[in-house]
Structures are given as structure tokens and as C-alpha cells.
Amino acid sequence: MTVYDLREGQSALIKSILTDSYTCKLLTLGLLPKSKVTYVRSAPLGGARYLKIDDHYVAIREEEAKTILIEEVM
Amino acid sequence: MADKRLSVALIGNPNAGKSTIFNLLTGLRQHVSNFPGITVDKKIGVFQIKDGEKVDLIDLPGIYSLFPNSKDEKLVVDIITDPTNSAYPDLVIYVADVNNLERHLLLATQLLDLQIPMVIVLNMVDIAEAKEQSIDISTLQKELEIPVLTMSGKTGYQIDGLKKEIQNFRSKGMEMFIRSKSFYSMTVGEKALTQNVNTVVNSGQSYRSKILAHHHEWLSHLTAADRIQIKSIAGEVGFDNIKGQISETMSRYNKFGHLVKATLTKPNKSSQSFTEKIDNIITHKVAGPIIFFAIMLFMFQSIYSWSSFPMDLIDGFFGSAGSFVRGVMPESWFTNLLVDGIIAGLGGVLIFIPQITILFLLIAVLEESGYMSRAVFMFDGLMQRFGLNGRSIVALVSSGACAIPAIMSTRTIGNRRERLITIMVSPLISCSARIPVYIVLIGFVVPAGDGFWNAQGLAFMGLYLLGIVASLGVALIFKMILPSDEEGSYLMMELPQYKRPIWKNVLFTVKEKVQSFVVEAGKVILVISVVLWFLASYGPGTQIEAAEEAAITMSTEQGLEGTDKENLIASKRIEASYAGHFGKFIEPAIEPLGFDWKIGIALLTSFAARELFVGTMATIYSIGSSDDETSVIEQMRKELRPDGRKVYDFATSLSLLIFYVFALQCMSTLAVTRRETNSWKWPIIQFVYMGLMAYFGSLMVYQIFS
Numbered sequence: 001m002t003v004y005d006l007r008e009g010q011s012a013l014i015k016s017i018l019t020d021s022y023t024c025k026l027l028t029l030g031l032l033p034k035s036k037v038t039y040v041r042s043a044p045l046g047g048a049r050y051l052k053i054d055d056h057y058v059a060i061r062e063e064e065a066k067t068i069l070i071e072e073v074m
Numbered sequence: 075m076a077d078k079r080l081s082v083a084l085i086g087n088p089n090a091g092k093s094t095i096f097n098l099l100t101g102l103r104q105h106v107s108n109f110p111g112i113t114v115d116k117k118i119g120v121f122q123i124k125d126g127e128k129v130d131l132i133d134l135p136g137i138y139s140l141f142p143n144s145k146d147e148k149l150v151v152d153i154i155t156d157p158t159n160s161a162y163p164d165l166v167i168y169v170a171d172v173n174n175l176e177r178h179l180l181l182a183t184q185l186l187d188l189q190i191p192m193v194i195v196l197n198m199v200d201i202a203e204a205k206e207q208s209i210d211i212s213t214l215q216k217e218l219e220i221p222v223l224t225m226s227g228k229t230g231y232q233i234d235g236l237k238k239e240i241q242n243f244r245s246k247g248m249e250m251f252i253r254s255k256s257f258y259s260m261t262v263g264e265k266a267l268t269q270n271v272n273t274v275v276n277s278g279q280s281y282r283s284k285i286l287a288h289h290h291e292w293l294s295h296l297t298a299a300d301r302i303q304i305k306s307i308a309g310e311v312g313f314d315n316i317k318g319q320i321s322e323t324m325s326r327y328n329k330f331g332h333l334v335k336a337t338l339t340k341p342n343k344s345s346q347s348f349t350e351k352i353d354n355i356i357t358h359k360v361a362g363p364i365i366f367f368a369i370m371l372f373m374f375q376s377i378y379s380w381s382s383f384p385m386d387l388i389d390g391f392f393g394s395a396g397s398f399v400r401g402v403m404p405e406s407w408f409t410n411l412l413v414d415g416i417i418a419g420l421g422g423v424l425i426f427i428p429q430i431t432i433l434f435l436l437i438a439v440l441e442e443s444g445y446m447s448r449a450v451f452m453f454d455g456l457m458q459r460f461g462l463n464g465r466s467i468v469a470l471v472s473s474g475a476c477a478i479p480a481i482m483s484t485r486t487i488g489n490r491r492e493r494l495i496t497i498m499v500s501p502l503i504s505c506s507a508r509i510p511v512y513i514v515l516i517g518f519v520v521p522a523g524d525g526f527w528n529a530q531g532l533a534f535m536g537l538y539l540l541g542i543v544a545s546l547g548v549a550l551i552f553k554m555i556l557p558s559d560e561e562g563s564y565l566m567m568e569l570p571q572y573k574r575p576i577w578k579n580v581l582f583t584v585k586e587k588v589q590s591f592v593v594e595a596g597k598v599i600l601v602i603s604v605v606l607w608f609l610a611s612y613g614p615g616t617q618i619e620a621a622e623e624a625a626i627t628m629s630t631e632q633g634l635e636g637t638d639k640e641n642l643i644a645s646k647r648i649e650a651s652y653a654g655h656f657g658k659f660i661e662p663a664i665e666p667l668g669f670d671w672k673i674g675i676a677l678l679t680s681f682a683a684r685e686l687f688v689g690t691m692a693t694i695y696s697i698g699s700s701d702d703e704t705s706v707i708e709q710m711r712k713e714l715r716p717d718g719r720k721v722y723d724f725a726t727s728l729s730l731l732i733f734y735v736f737a738l739q740c741m742s743t744l745a746v747t748r749r750e751t752n753s754w755k756w757p758i759i760q761f762v763y764m765g766l767m768a769y770f771g772s773l774m775v776y777q778i779f780s
Contacts, residue, residue, distance in 0.1 A: 028138035047455025
């Protein structure tokens, strides 16, 4: 499962991130293994997702969400 | 070393509060150059440490790590890996948000491994205290082996402590500001790699060599020969750039993650934060976009409503200054130059300072508060459909103030194609320099109303909307024409906590922007006003004198007296002048648009900068009239065509407005596009396509409505 598969309001723990050229960027934004990720809402016109990572917030695209593997969906 | 002034750089993640500390340290002794040809990338200031010694301070763009994705971030890495760079600092003040220490120390540990002398400032400690969060500074300092201090850029807490550390750096030497042992432990392969790179570039610093190996393709201080050698070394030892970046980042996080856990005490809180509650409304699927457009509408209405009083004051001032000068000085060519050339030209432009200030102020507040990143999030999907990026919204909104900073802000867009399209269409958004032209001309198209929601304000908004629609349409065309490149496009960005804007930051930003508008535009305007005055007052041979005599004879024949006679003489005179000849020369080309030769003169001067339109009109019409007190607008309203119809009727005024919405009449924008795209091709394409849109747009409008 990836962050893309989460429903709005659901949370999970990040397991790992698939390696591609932007993985490092996700890491520097705090999307680290064992972090708690919550899918807060999608953008009004779709495409982007508002995520809560531990206690801060980031916006990523749906394709980017597909590279973040998760476990323990809550 | 003793003679050289100490140079210090502020480095840190975006939203760490670097600019607050920069403003706190330097106050008014700072300067930013926004215009081409000067050091545009750097915000530079000066401050004093205890004994009065002056220190140079550079504020570098915010970056997350030494593995950058955007042009802005790459610039910082370029500087910091090149000790011969003129911006390379003696000492780094690393600014981290103490409330986000889990992420903000990543870059700090990388800089430590570059062995650049550094002091770490944990900023926003006031917010941390309010949240009852505490930090064990002495442990952190011991583990990192360099000075660490908590600070608040907002309250000014510990600013003296920071200055004292800089003093210590000066007096006690750099040893205590450099961590001797490496924070990151390289793998065997990486060690082999860096040793070999060391021999190629003689970097003498193994972590620096590792960064050079990662970024050998684009670092500007490497020679072509260096690049080839580093590439072959990397191939020999099987170095994988991306995997190397990820494993280094993970290893650092693991190491300092423990450190942060051991030093930071956070209270348990489970309730929704303030930021989350606001975002429930502001980024709501339905309410979010409505709020965005409401904010935009409010911005344009404010520009109209709040600025009328100060504008009247400025108008009155220049009016009386003109009369005063004419009163005390003898009638001569010099008095005419002063009143009709300089005072009229400058007054016509300085009057728009209130509006420009309000616009920049509101944009600065939106950026400082954190709202702008929400707009990026909301519109990323939409922007992508037009070949743009969510970040383009920052450039498009900033274009409402000025296309130059807007084009520069596109550096945060990592994808080249998206960035290029944003640059190409930004100047179609109506900038503040168009405001003067719009205000003058809207008066001829729409009647004035009363109250806050006046019709002219709505017409004003309509012109802005036209610019927005045009820019998106053109973006779509570029998206279809330009080949897609293999570079990835990404959004991935932080949504910072909402913060009350720090007024000092907002005011400094506004001051800097308004100042550069006045100074840069003012210089051009002054020169052009004088040139124009000359062109409008003198003509080839004795044509002007002949025209004047003919006019006198004519008025006697027609029995004209007083003002009517003087106006006839004045208009015959300007017609015979150089400016008149010039305007008449291009009149055939612009006649189908409803423009006469006087508008032709203004169009030509506007190609230097749009704001010159009003200055030009002021010059032409104050010379064309005997009454200096009458404002340009009233003078233009009275202006008649040879057949007796008004010049500024509905069709011509609308046609002229359309021309100004589309045409790229700004030399500075062309210069900045050239610099940011690094070629002449794009500014030329930009100029031509906007010019064609302006000409044919105006042609259509005039032919329909006349």
C-alpha cells in the first residue's frame, strides 16, 4: 500500500520510499520511515494532497504519493 | 585577514526565519538589487559588532540540503562548495527553527562536514516557549562541537549573544567554530571516490569532494575537464548519485534524530493545531478557491479605495510646485523645462506610489503569513493542466506587482519547461506599472461610481482578469508547442505553520520594492521627460514659428480670442515639433487601432517603460495648454479630433487599454527574461508574441466598437 491508497482522514506509518530522483526531497521534508502520515484532504481541483507528517504539514502530488509505502493503516 | 572585512552568511531551511534575523541585524543598512546587471541573487547588509567593527552579511536563499532540486537551491550549493567564490563566507550563521529541529538539522550537519566555520541559531524560541517546549542547549552544543544558541528573531532575544559569538570568532580564531570529526561516516566506496576526486580538483576536503561528485554535472566552478574526470572516477568506483544521496540523508537523520530526541522536551498534545483548524476552512474544497478570489478582489478594491486620499495630496503638491516655480522664476526656456518637463513628468508617475505600496504590502503579507503556499497547494492541479506548476501561482500573483521579481521567483520551480512557460506568460498579468495607464483610461470607458464597490474598480478587476485568462491561454499554447523534457516535475513542499506577519519584515520588503520602482523607473522617466519636452518644444528649421504665425492668422480670421486662441496656437506648435513629426510618421500604422499621432508618441516612450504613458501625456498636454492646473485626465477628456469627435471616446480608450494589457512595454522585463533563460531567443519571442496580441487585440476592439 502507498499513501495514494489512503482515504481522506486516514493515517498510517511510513514503511519506506521507492527510490527515484526525488526521494531525497521527500526525506528532507520529513517523510521518513516510521513517521506517522495522515491524509488530511485533497486539493480543490484534485492533483495535490495535503498531508500531516508527525506534527507538520506538506503538500505532494498523487504520483508522488504513490512512491511512499505505508503500513499499519489506522 | 585583519584588514579584510568579515563576511558572514545566513543559511538555513526555508521558513526558518532567516530574513527576520537579517533585518534584525542590519536594520536599514541593507540593500537588495532587483534589476539586471547588479548582484541580484544576494541580499546584502552591514552590521556592527561590539568594538564598532563592521561585518558584511549575506542572506542566501533557503535550502533543505546540499542535494538541491531547484535553481535557487543550486545557487547556494554552488557558492558553498567553492571557497574562491566572492560570496563564500568566513563564517556561517545557520538558522534553524527550534520547533522543526527534527528536519532543520540535516543541512547543518552537512555544512559541519564541509568544515565551514559555523554558529547555529535555534530561532523562534518564543513560539517554543509558548508551547512549553524546552531544549537542552549544552548537550546539543557538546555533541555538535560548535556554538549553539537559542534566539528569537521576532522579539530580538539573544541578538547580542549572536554578535558576541561573531566577536569570539574574530578574536579567538575559527577552531571552536569547526567540528573536527566528520558527522557522516563514509562507506569504503565513498572514501575511494573522494580520495580520487581530491586528486583531480585538489579540494583537500573529503566531504566537499563527495558533493562535487554528486553534482559534477552542474556545479559552475568545475571546468569541463574536471567534469569528465570526476565522471569517469564515479563510474570506476560504481558511485550511484541518487542512491548515495538517499543513504547519506538517511544516515544523517538516524544520527541526529537521536540527538534531537535526547535534547528536546515536547509536551504531549493531541488536539488539532491552530494551523490545521485554519486550513480546514482556507484549503477547503469549496471555500478555499472562493476565499482565494475574495482575497484577490479585496486586493484590487483596496488599491482603489485606500490610495485616493494620498494620491490627491501628491497631485496637489506637484500642481502647486509647478505654479510656484512658474511664479518665482522668469519666463524662459529653463522655466518651461522645469515645469513642463521635469515637474510634470515626475509628478505624473510619483502619484502612483500609494497604489504600488498597497499592492506590494498585501502581497508581502500573503507570503509572510504562509497563505501563498496554500494557494500553491490548491492550484497545482489546475496549473499543471496549463503546463505550469503550483509554484507558478506565486509568480503569477507577484506579476500583479511587477514581472521582474515574479520572473525571478520562478527559480523555485525545478522543472525547466514549467519554469520557462511561467516566465513567458508572467508579463501578461497586469503589473503595477499598468495601473497609471488603466486609471487614466478607465475614466473614459466607465463612469465613476460612489462607495467601495465602484464600477471603475470592477473594470479594473476585469482588465486583470483579461491578463490572467490571456496568460493561461498562452501557457496552454506553449505547453502544446514546447517539447516535454525528461526532467521530473514535482510539487513536494512544506505548508508552514501560519504566523502573524512580522511587520518589520513586511515593511522592509515593501520599502525595498517601492524604492527600486521609484529609483529605477524614476531615472528613466526623468531623462525621457526632458527629451520629450525638447522634442515637443522644438522642431526642424523654423516650422514651429511658421505654424504659430499661421495659427494666429487663423484665429483672427475665425475670431477666436483668449484660451481658444492659445490652445489653437499650442496645438499647431506641437504638431510642427519633432515629436509631432514622429507621431505622424507612425500614425498610418496605428490609425486602424483608433490612435492618433499623440498617442503614437506615448506608445513609443512606453516601450522604455509603461509608466511613461502618463508622464508623456502630462508633457504633451501641459505644453498643449495654457492652464497648468488642469490635470492630465481633464485635459485628455477635452481633446478633440480634427472632425470634432472626442479623441478619448469609448472605442479608442478601450482599444488603448487592450493594447496596454497585452504589449510587453518594459525593457527591464526583457533583460530579466534574457538573464533567467540565458538566451536572447526567449525575450525576443516574448516581445513579439505580446506585441502581436496587443496590435491585433486593439485592432479588433476598435473595429467592433467604433
